[in-house]
Amino acid sequence: MKNSGEAWPPEGTEPVAAHPDAPGPGTKLGVHFSECFGCGDEQDGGLHMESTVGDGLTVKSQFTVTEAHQGAPGLAHGGLLACAFDEALGSVAGNLLRLPAVTGRLETDFRRPVPVGSTLFITATLDGMDGRKIYVSAEGRLDAEDGPVAVRARALFVTVEFDHFTTHGDPNAWKKMRDSNRVNP
Numbered sequence: 001m002k003n004s005g006e007a008w009p010p011e012g013t014e015p016v017a018a019h020p021d022a023p024g025p026g027t028k029l030g031v032h033f034s035e036c037f038g039c040g041d042e043q044d045g046g047l048h049m050e051s052t053v054g055d056g057l058t059v060k061s062q063f064t065v066t067e068a069h070q071g072a073p074g075l076a077h078g079g080l081l082a083c084a085f086d087e088a089l090g091s092v093a094g095n096l097l098r099l100p101a102v103t104g105r106l107e108t109d110f111r112r113p114v115p116v117g118s119t120l121f122i123t124a125t126l127d128g129m130d131g132r133k134i135y136v137s138a139e140g141r142l143d144a145e146d147g148p149v150a151v152r153a154r155a156l157f158v159t160v161e162f163d164h165f166t167t168h169g170d171p172n173a174w175k176k177m178r179d180s181n182r183v184n185p
């Protein structure tokens with residue numbers, strides 16, 4: 001993946017269409033795995049992000065910063081903001097393409113402080129694919145859809161076989177996610 005100053009998406013990236021069975025604009029995506037740190041509802045310390053499919057190849061997510069997310073006093077920790085963007089970017093890749101994929105590389109540009117109590121309105125866009133490589137980008141605006149941009153991010157996701165998760169992860173947790181019918185791999 002190219003560095004921040006270089007062309008995005010990189011040369012060789014092809015435009016993509018959403019999968020025919022992908023959820024349409026306006027669909028609330030809910031929780032893909034109850035224990036996910038980004039969106040899970042059984043993860044007390046998590047980010048509890050909520051996402052909805054947007055127009056075009058986008059997903060819109062919201063992340064409200066609490067005192068549990070601080071780095072500097074009163075301000076969101078940059079690593080947690082990166083986590084929020086990983087979730088939003090993974091959501092646009094996974095839900096619109098309906099392909100299992102993992103983050104290979106994630107870049108974040110922090111442009112404004114994000115205070116405790118504020119909500120980031122994140123729009124993530126599916127920029128294209130090159131073989132197994134999925135390119136996605138996002139921006140997060142402070143406290144409103146048209147608020148000032150606080151964070152920009154872009155990422156490379158790489159498609160994997162489903163056994164990536166059972167081989168390297170926890171097969172029982174995978175079964176729990178599958179049985180919840182929240183995703184349908």
Ligand SMILES: CCCCC/C=C\C/C=C\C/C=C\C/C=C\CCCC(=O)SCCNC(=O)CCNC(=O)[C@H](O)C(C)(C)COP(=O)(O)OP(=O)(O)OC[C@H]1O[C@@H](n2cnc3c(N)ncnc32)[C@H](O)[C@@H]1OP(=O)(O)O
Nearest residue numbers: 001032086087090091094095100102103104105158183185
């Ligand atoms: C997580 C959800 C699972 C559920 C899936 C089901 C349904 C989906 C529906 C909804 C999902 C909704 C939301 C998801 C929300 C959040 C997502 C969170 C995602 C994560 O939290 S995920 C954890 C962190 N993530 C990892 O744990 C990855 C560890 N890693 C590896 O597992 C390997 O590293 C892997 C597999 C990445 C590649 O390994 P590999 O051996 O398969 O393939 P290879 O190395 O050949 O790479 C192939 C091509 O990608 C290029 N490439 C690779 N990495 C690159 C890099 N960093 N920079 C530049 N280029 C790179 C190569 O250069 C080559 O390019 P080329 O084809 O041109 O040669």
